[in-house]
Amino acid sequence: MNRTGSIVATILATALTAFLPAAPALSDPWEEAGLLLEKAAAARDAGNLPEVVSIYRKAAQLLEQGKPHDDPVSLILRAELQRDLARAMVDAGTGDPCVPLAQGQRLLQQAGGADSLSYGTKVQEEIGHGADQLSPEQQRQRCASTAPPVDPGQADSALVGHYYLSGVMETGSELRLKADGRFDWYISYGSVDQMAEGRWGASGGAVMLVADQPAADAPLFRADERFEWNEDAERRMRELAEDKAVEAAAALCPWNVAVAMSPPVLLPEDRPPASAADIASAHKALAQAEMARDTASRAAAVAVGSASIDAAESEHAANAIDTWHNAKQAMENAYRVAGMEAPDIGAPVMPPACTHRRVDHGVAIPQSEWQPSVAVIVGDPARELRLSRVGVVFIYSDGHRETAQTSRGGWAFAPARTGATVSQLVLSFPEPVNRSQTLSIPPIAHGVQTVIADTRQIEAPPFTQMRLDVRDGDLFPQDMPRGRYSRN
Template sequence: MSNALKFSLLALSLLAAGAQAADPIQDRQRAALAGHYVLEGVADAGSELELRPDGRFEWSLSYGLMVESASGIWNVGADRVVLTMQAPAEGKPLFSLDQVLPWNQDAQRRLEEFAQEQRDAMAERACGFAQTYRLGLAQAETEALVAQPANDPADPAHRAAAEAALTPELAALERSRLAVEAAAATAIKRKAGSAAAYDPLPPPMPSATDAAAAAAAAAANEAKAMQSPGHAAPVDEMEAADRAVRAYLRQYQRVGELHALAGRTPPQLRQPQFDTTGCLPPSAAAKPSGYAVVVGDPQRGYRAEGIGVEFVYSDGRSASAQTSPGGWALALQRPGARLQRVVLQAPDRPSETLALDEGQGRVFAIRLDTAAARPPSFEQMILTQDDGDLISPQIRGRYVRQ
C-alpha cells in the first residue's frame, strides 16, 4: 500500500471520528427546537426563553416586582430539553460607575428632606435631653399599650384609691412639664451661645485607649466629689434639663398607671414643648449641598433597595446610608473636605469600593450586575416537549415558539 493511500485512509478515519463527536443527530434536534419562546397561560407572570442553535440559552421571568434571569447551555434528550445554568464568574464586581450627572432639582429636593433628618439627629446629639425625652416617651407609650389593668374590678377600694390620687398626680405632672420647658430653654440658650461650626457627621469614635482614659478620669472626679461633704459636683444646664425630663417621664408613667388602676382612659395630656433647632449653630440652617448615589440596573429598569453606601471624605471621615426603594443614597457636603470614594455593600457579598470625582458632577449613577447579585434561579430546568411547545414542572403555563 502506497504512502499516499495510507494518508488518505487516515484522513477519512479522522473525519469520521470528528463527525461522530459532533453528534449530527443532536445538532438536527437542536436546529428543530431552536428559537424564541414566550410563556403563555399565566396572567400574572411573563417569561421568555431563547434557545440558540449553538447550544446556549437565555431565560427571564418577571412576576410582580420580581425579575429573574439565567443563561447557560441547553441539550436535547428523548422528548426533553435540559437547561443547565452557567454560574457567574467568581470575582466579577457587582458594581461599576455608569455615569456622572450634574446636580439637579430632584436630587436637591431629596437632599433637603435628608438634611432635615440629619439636623434633627444632630440637634438630639447636641441637646441630649431631647433624645432622652423622645426615647422615654416612646417606651412609656409602648408599655401603656401592652399593660393590663392591675386592679381587680371586684375590689372597689383599689379603684377608689387610684381615683383619689389622680387629681394631685396630674397636677404634679403639669408642674413637671413646666419644669422641663424651663430647663430646656435655659440649656438651649446656653448651647446656642457656644455652638461650634455645623458638621453633619457625628464626632469620630475615640480609640479604646482614649475611651478608657476618659472613663477613668470621670470616675476619679466623681469619687473626689463624693469625698467632699457639702460640695456636690456642679450640674450644668444640659444635665439639669436631662434630669427634669427623666422626672417628667417617671411622673408621666405614674399617671398612666393610676388611670389603669382606676379603669379609666388617660386624657390627652399636654406634652413639654422645646425647640431643639436652637441647639445647632446658624450655619446649620443654610441651604444644604451634597452628593447622591443611584444604584440600579438601567437595562432592566430596576433600582436597588437596601444597598449599604459609605461615603468617604478626603479628611478620613465617612457617612453611612442605605439606598431607598428608588435606589437613592445621599450624603451632605462637608466644609474643607471632598468626596473621594464610596464603599458599596450588597447583602451577603463582600464590599466593593468605587473612586469618585466630584469635579465631574455630584450625582453618581452606579450600575448593579443584577444577574451576579441574585442567587441562581435554578441550576437545571428540564422541559418536556408537547406538540412543539415546552412545559416546565416548576412554572405554570407553557412556552410557545413565536
C-alpha cells in the same frame, strides 16, 4: 451561635426535622458526625484551627460514604457542612475553600431537584437561604467556575413565548423563552423569590435551560452618569436629615411613644343628673391631671438636661408621662360622669431636643436656599432596583473622608468641602455579601454621581441547568413532577 455550633445543631436535626415529620430519621452516620463536630467545637475553642478543618473533613467524608440520604433535608444539611468546612479552611489558612463551596452548591442543586416541593415551602426557603450564603462565600474567595460551558441546543421558534406555572400549591413562577435563544425565569414560594436568566434550546422532545453564572472577577460597581445638584437632590438630602433628627429625638426621649390607655367610661342614657359629689370629683381630677402634667414636664427637662443620658432619670420621665396620660383620662371620665365638657389642659412641655416638626416637602425649594453637596445614587437598572444599606466612603482630594450609607431610594450624601473635591468612592455591601470596591471618579465638588451595582454578582441563580419535557405545547420540569408551564 458560632459556626461550629450552628452546624452541630443542624447535624443533630434540630433545625429542619422538627417541622418535617415526613423526613427520614437521621441514622448512625449522622449521630457520629454530630459527635465529630462537637470535637471540632472544642478544637476551635482551644485555638487549634487546623484540627477543626481535619474534623470537618472527616465528618463530610463520613456522610458522603455512609449511604447518604438523597432527600432534600439531608442534602441541605450536607451542603451546610461543606459551607462551614470552607469557612474553617479560611480561618486556618489551609486548603482551597472553593472546593467544598462548589460541593455545597451541587448538593443544594440536587436538593432542589429531589421533589423538594413535596416537603413544603419551608424546605424551599432553606434551599434558597443556603444558596444565598454559599454564593457570597464563593464571591469572597474569588472562586472561578471550572465547569465547561453547556450547549443547550438550538432555540425552537414554535416554543417561543411567555409561560406560567400551574399545578404547584403556593408557588408562582413564569418562564419567558425568547426568539434570540435567551430566557428569563422567576419563581416565588413562601418568603423566597428567585430568578435566573441565560440560554435555552430544544432537542429530543425537551427544553434545556442553562443559567448564566456570575463571573468571580467581574466588577460589582461601576460609575455611571453624573448630574448637577438639583431640587430633587436637595429635597432628598433634607428628608434624610429630617429622618435622622426624628430618630435622634426618639432615642433621646423614648417616652414620646404614646401609651395604651383604657377606653372611656360609657354611661347609660337613663342615668340620673350629676350630683354635687360628681362635680367635686371632676374638679379634683382636673387638679390632679394638671399636677401630673407639670411633673411630667419637669421630669422630661431633667432627663434631657443631664450631661449624659441617665437611665434612672429617663425611666423617671417615662413613668411621669405615663402617670399624666392616666390622670388626664381619669379627668375626662370624671367630667363625663359630671355631665360637663372636659377642659383642654394641654400636654406636658417637652424639651426642644424631644420634638421635631415635620416639613412639608411638597413645597418648592427656592434655589437660593439650596445647600449643594455631593450625592451618590446606587442601583441596578437591569432589575429596576435602588439599593439601601450600601456603605459609601467619600474620599476627598485633601485626604478627608466621609462615611455614609444609602437610604431608601439608594441615596447617600456627603458635605461639600471648600477647595476640595471627591475623587474616589469606596462602596461595600453589608453581611452576608461583605464585598467592597473602590471607584475612581472624575473630581466632583458638588453634584450627583450615579453608580450601577451588578447584583447578579452577589446572587447565584438557583440552578445551573433545568430540563423540561415538551408535551402538547406545555413544558413539564423534570425536577417538579406536578408542575406544568403553559402559555396564556
